[in-house]
Amino acid sequence: MKIMVIGGGGREHAIIKKLKENSKITEIYALPGNGGIAKDAVCVNIGAKDIGSQVDFAVKNKIDYAVVAPDDPLCLGAVDELNKAGIPCFGPDKKAAVIEGSKVFSKELMKKYGIPSADYEVFDNPEKALQYVKNASLPIVIKADGLALGKGVIIAETLEKAEAAIKDIMENKVFGKSGEKIVIEEFLTGPEVSVLSFTDGKTIVPMVSSMDHKRALDGDKGLNTGGMGTIAPNPYYTPEIEKYCMENIFLPTIKAMNEEGRTFKGCLYFGLMLTPKGPKVIEYNCRFGDPETQVVLPLLKSDLFTVMQAVTNGTLNKTEVLFKNAFAACVVMASGGYPQKYETGYEIKAEDEILNDVFVAGAELKNNKLVTSGGRVLGVTAVAATLEEAINSAYKKIEKITFKNAFYRRDIGLRALKAGKEK
Numbered sequence: 404m405k406i407m408v409i410g411g412g413g414r415e416h417a418i419i420k421k422l423k424e425n426s427k428i429t430e431i432y433a434l435p436g437n438g439g440i441a442k443d444a445v446c447v448n449i450g451a452k453d454i455g456s457q458v459d460f461a462v463k464n465k466i467d468y469a470v471v472a473p474d475d476p477l478c479l480g481a482v483d484e485l486n487k488a489g490i491p492c493f494g495p496d497k498k499a500a501v502i503e504g505s506k507v508f509s510k511e512l513m514k515k516y517g518i519p520s521a522d523y524e525v526f527d528n529p530e531k532a533l534q535y536v537k538n539a540s541l542p543i544v545i546k547a548d549g550l551a552l553g554k555g556v557i558i559a560e561t562l563e564k565a566e567a568a569i570k571d572i573m574e575n576k577v578f579g580k581s582g583e584k585i586v587i588e589e590f591l592t593g594p595e596v597s598v599l600s601f602t603d604g605k606t607i608v609p610m611v612s613s614m615d616h617k618r619a620l621d622g623d624k625g626l627n628t629g630g631m632g633t634i635a636p637n638p639y640y641t642p643e644i645e646k647y648c649m650e651n652i653f654l655p656t657i658k659a660m661n662e663e664g665r666t667f668k669g670c671l672y673f674g675l676m677l678t679p680k681g682p683k684v685i686e687y688n689c690r691f692g693d694p695e696t697q698v699v700l701p702l703l704k705s706d707l708f709t710v711m712q713a714v715t716n717g718t719l720n721k722t723e724v725l726f727k728n729a730f731a732a733c734v735v736m737a738s739g740g741y742p743q744k745y746e747t748g749y750e751i752k753a754e755d756e757i758l759n760d761v762f763v764a765g766a767e768l769k770n771n772k773l774v775t776s777g778g779r780v781l782g783v784t785a786v787a788a789t790l791e792e793a794i795n796s797a798y799k800k801i802e803k804i805t806f807k808n809a810f811y812r813r814d815i816g817l818r819a820l821k822a823g824k825e826k
């Protein structure tokens with residue numbers, strides 16, 4: 404079978420490595436892939452947003468199945484177009500991907516169907532938003548409605564910061580059309596849990612839980628990033644909380660999307676916060692999380708391709724989805740300066756054995772050498788019987804990899820480790 408995976412980051416590398424475990428898959432194409440993915444798939448220079456070229460490529464090359472991984476092509480309707488051309492896909496159609504593509508949509512959905520989330524107001528007029536924050540309690544959270552490369556959420560501790568965020572998004576249009584509307588919501592507190600799930604629109608099967616580390620620096624300091632590391636499972640996510648989430652969040656979300664005529668098929672990601680008043684949804688993503696995927700998929704015992712096909716065919720209730728009784732940790736090695744300005748083009752030095760065992764996010768091949776090409780460069784992952792071993796072994800691997808200006812957090816998983824010991 405010929406498979407095509409759209410995307411080119413660490414998440415896609417993790418998906419491709421897992422798909423390769425299925426012997427029915429003979430060829431995997433990555434559009435566009437990256438220099439590390441090139442070891443595991445044929446990379447084709449077609450961008451993740453170039454849907455027309457993706458469809459042409461799939462038809463010409465008689466692709467049997469496509470996995471659409473990133474938010475942009477999903478929200479632009481890549482699955483709809485590929486399906487029209489007769490290519491079965493893993494991923495939601497455009498109508499369902501709006502659950503991530505519009506925060507206004509997702510907030511209204513949760514309100515309408517009683518799914519727990521932060522209280523909020525929607526604004527399409529900056530004057531009214533500026534007036535509203537004057538009397539709001541701080542901190543307050545300001546979110547651009549549309550996709551914003553993970554940068555569209557501003558937590559304002561002061562009125563000045565809130566006003567600046569509103570002006571930046573709505574008047575200076577720093578996120579373009581994504582900022583035509585904004586959500587202003589209540590600031591919640593508590594540990595965060597990421598739960599990715601497989602759903603065919605009827606059945607929902609949560610994957611093993613995980614914990615992201617979004618801030619750039621140790622101790623959760625510094626700027627927000629796409630994610631500097633992850634661990635799984637998340638010790639805060641107890642069986643009681645899981646049961647509560649299934650009954651009050653996961654199943655109601657699937658049902659709500661069906662009732663709205665937007666049946667969701669694919670990977671639905673729940674970003675949860677365990678607040679003193681119970682678990683609440685911080686955000687939905689219409690796709691696998693990055694770098695959550697880099698710890699979740701290595702723990703998947705069942706065959707990923709079989710599960711994906713069951714999602715597409717609507718037979719998830721008859722398909723086993725099992726996870727290993729183990730732990731995983733992923734530490735992201737980034738380019739110095741990320742998430743702001745950084746330099747690229749530096750050779751990544753490590754033995755082949757080590758490099759073959761990492762997820763490559765931002766690197767390209769130049770003269771047969773792997774050189775940095777992005778902010779997040781590598782996701783160095785390890786699986787072990789305990790969380791402590793998984794973390795130690797990921798850091799041991801990192802010590803064997805160098806590139807100029809590399810930086811990474813030294814405390815990935817430490818909070819989870821502490822929480823796990825307190826239980």
Ligand code: AMP
Binds near residue numbers: 554592595
């Ligand atoms: P997002 O880009 O939607 O993943 O949000 C980025 C981060 O902002 C989340 O992971 C949370 O840490 C934080 N966040 C978003 N909404 C809220 C909220 N209502 N209260 C507190 N923190 C929030």
Ligand code: GLY
Binds near residue numbers: 615629693695
């Ligand atoms: N790690 C969070 C995300 O993928 O949006």
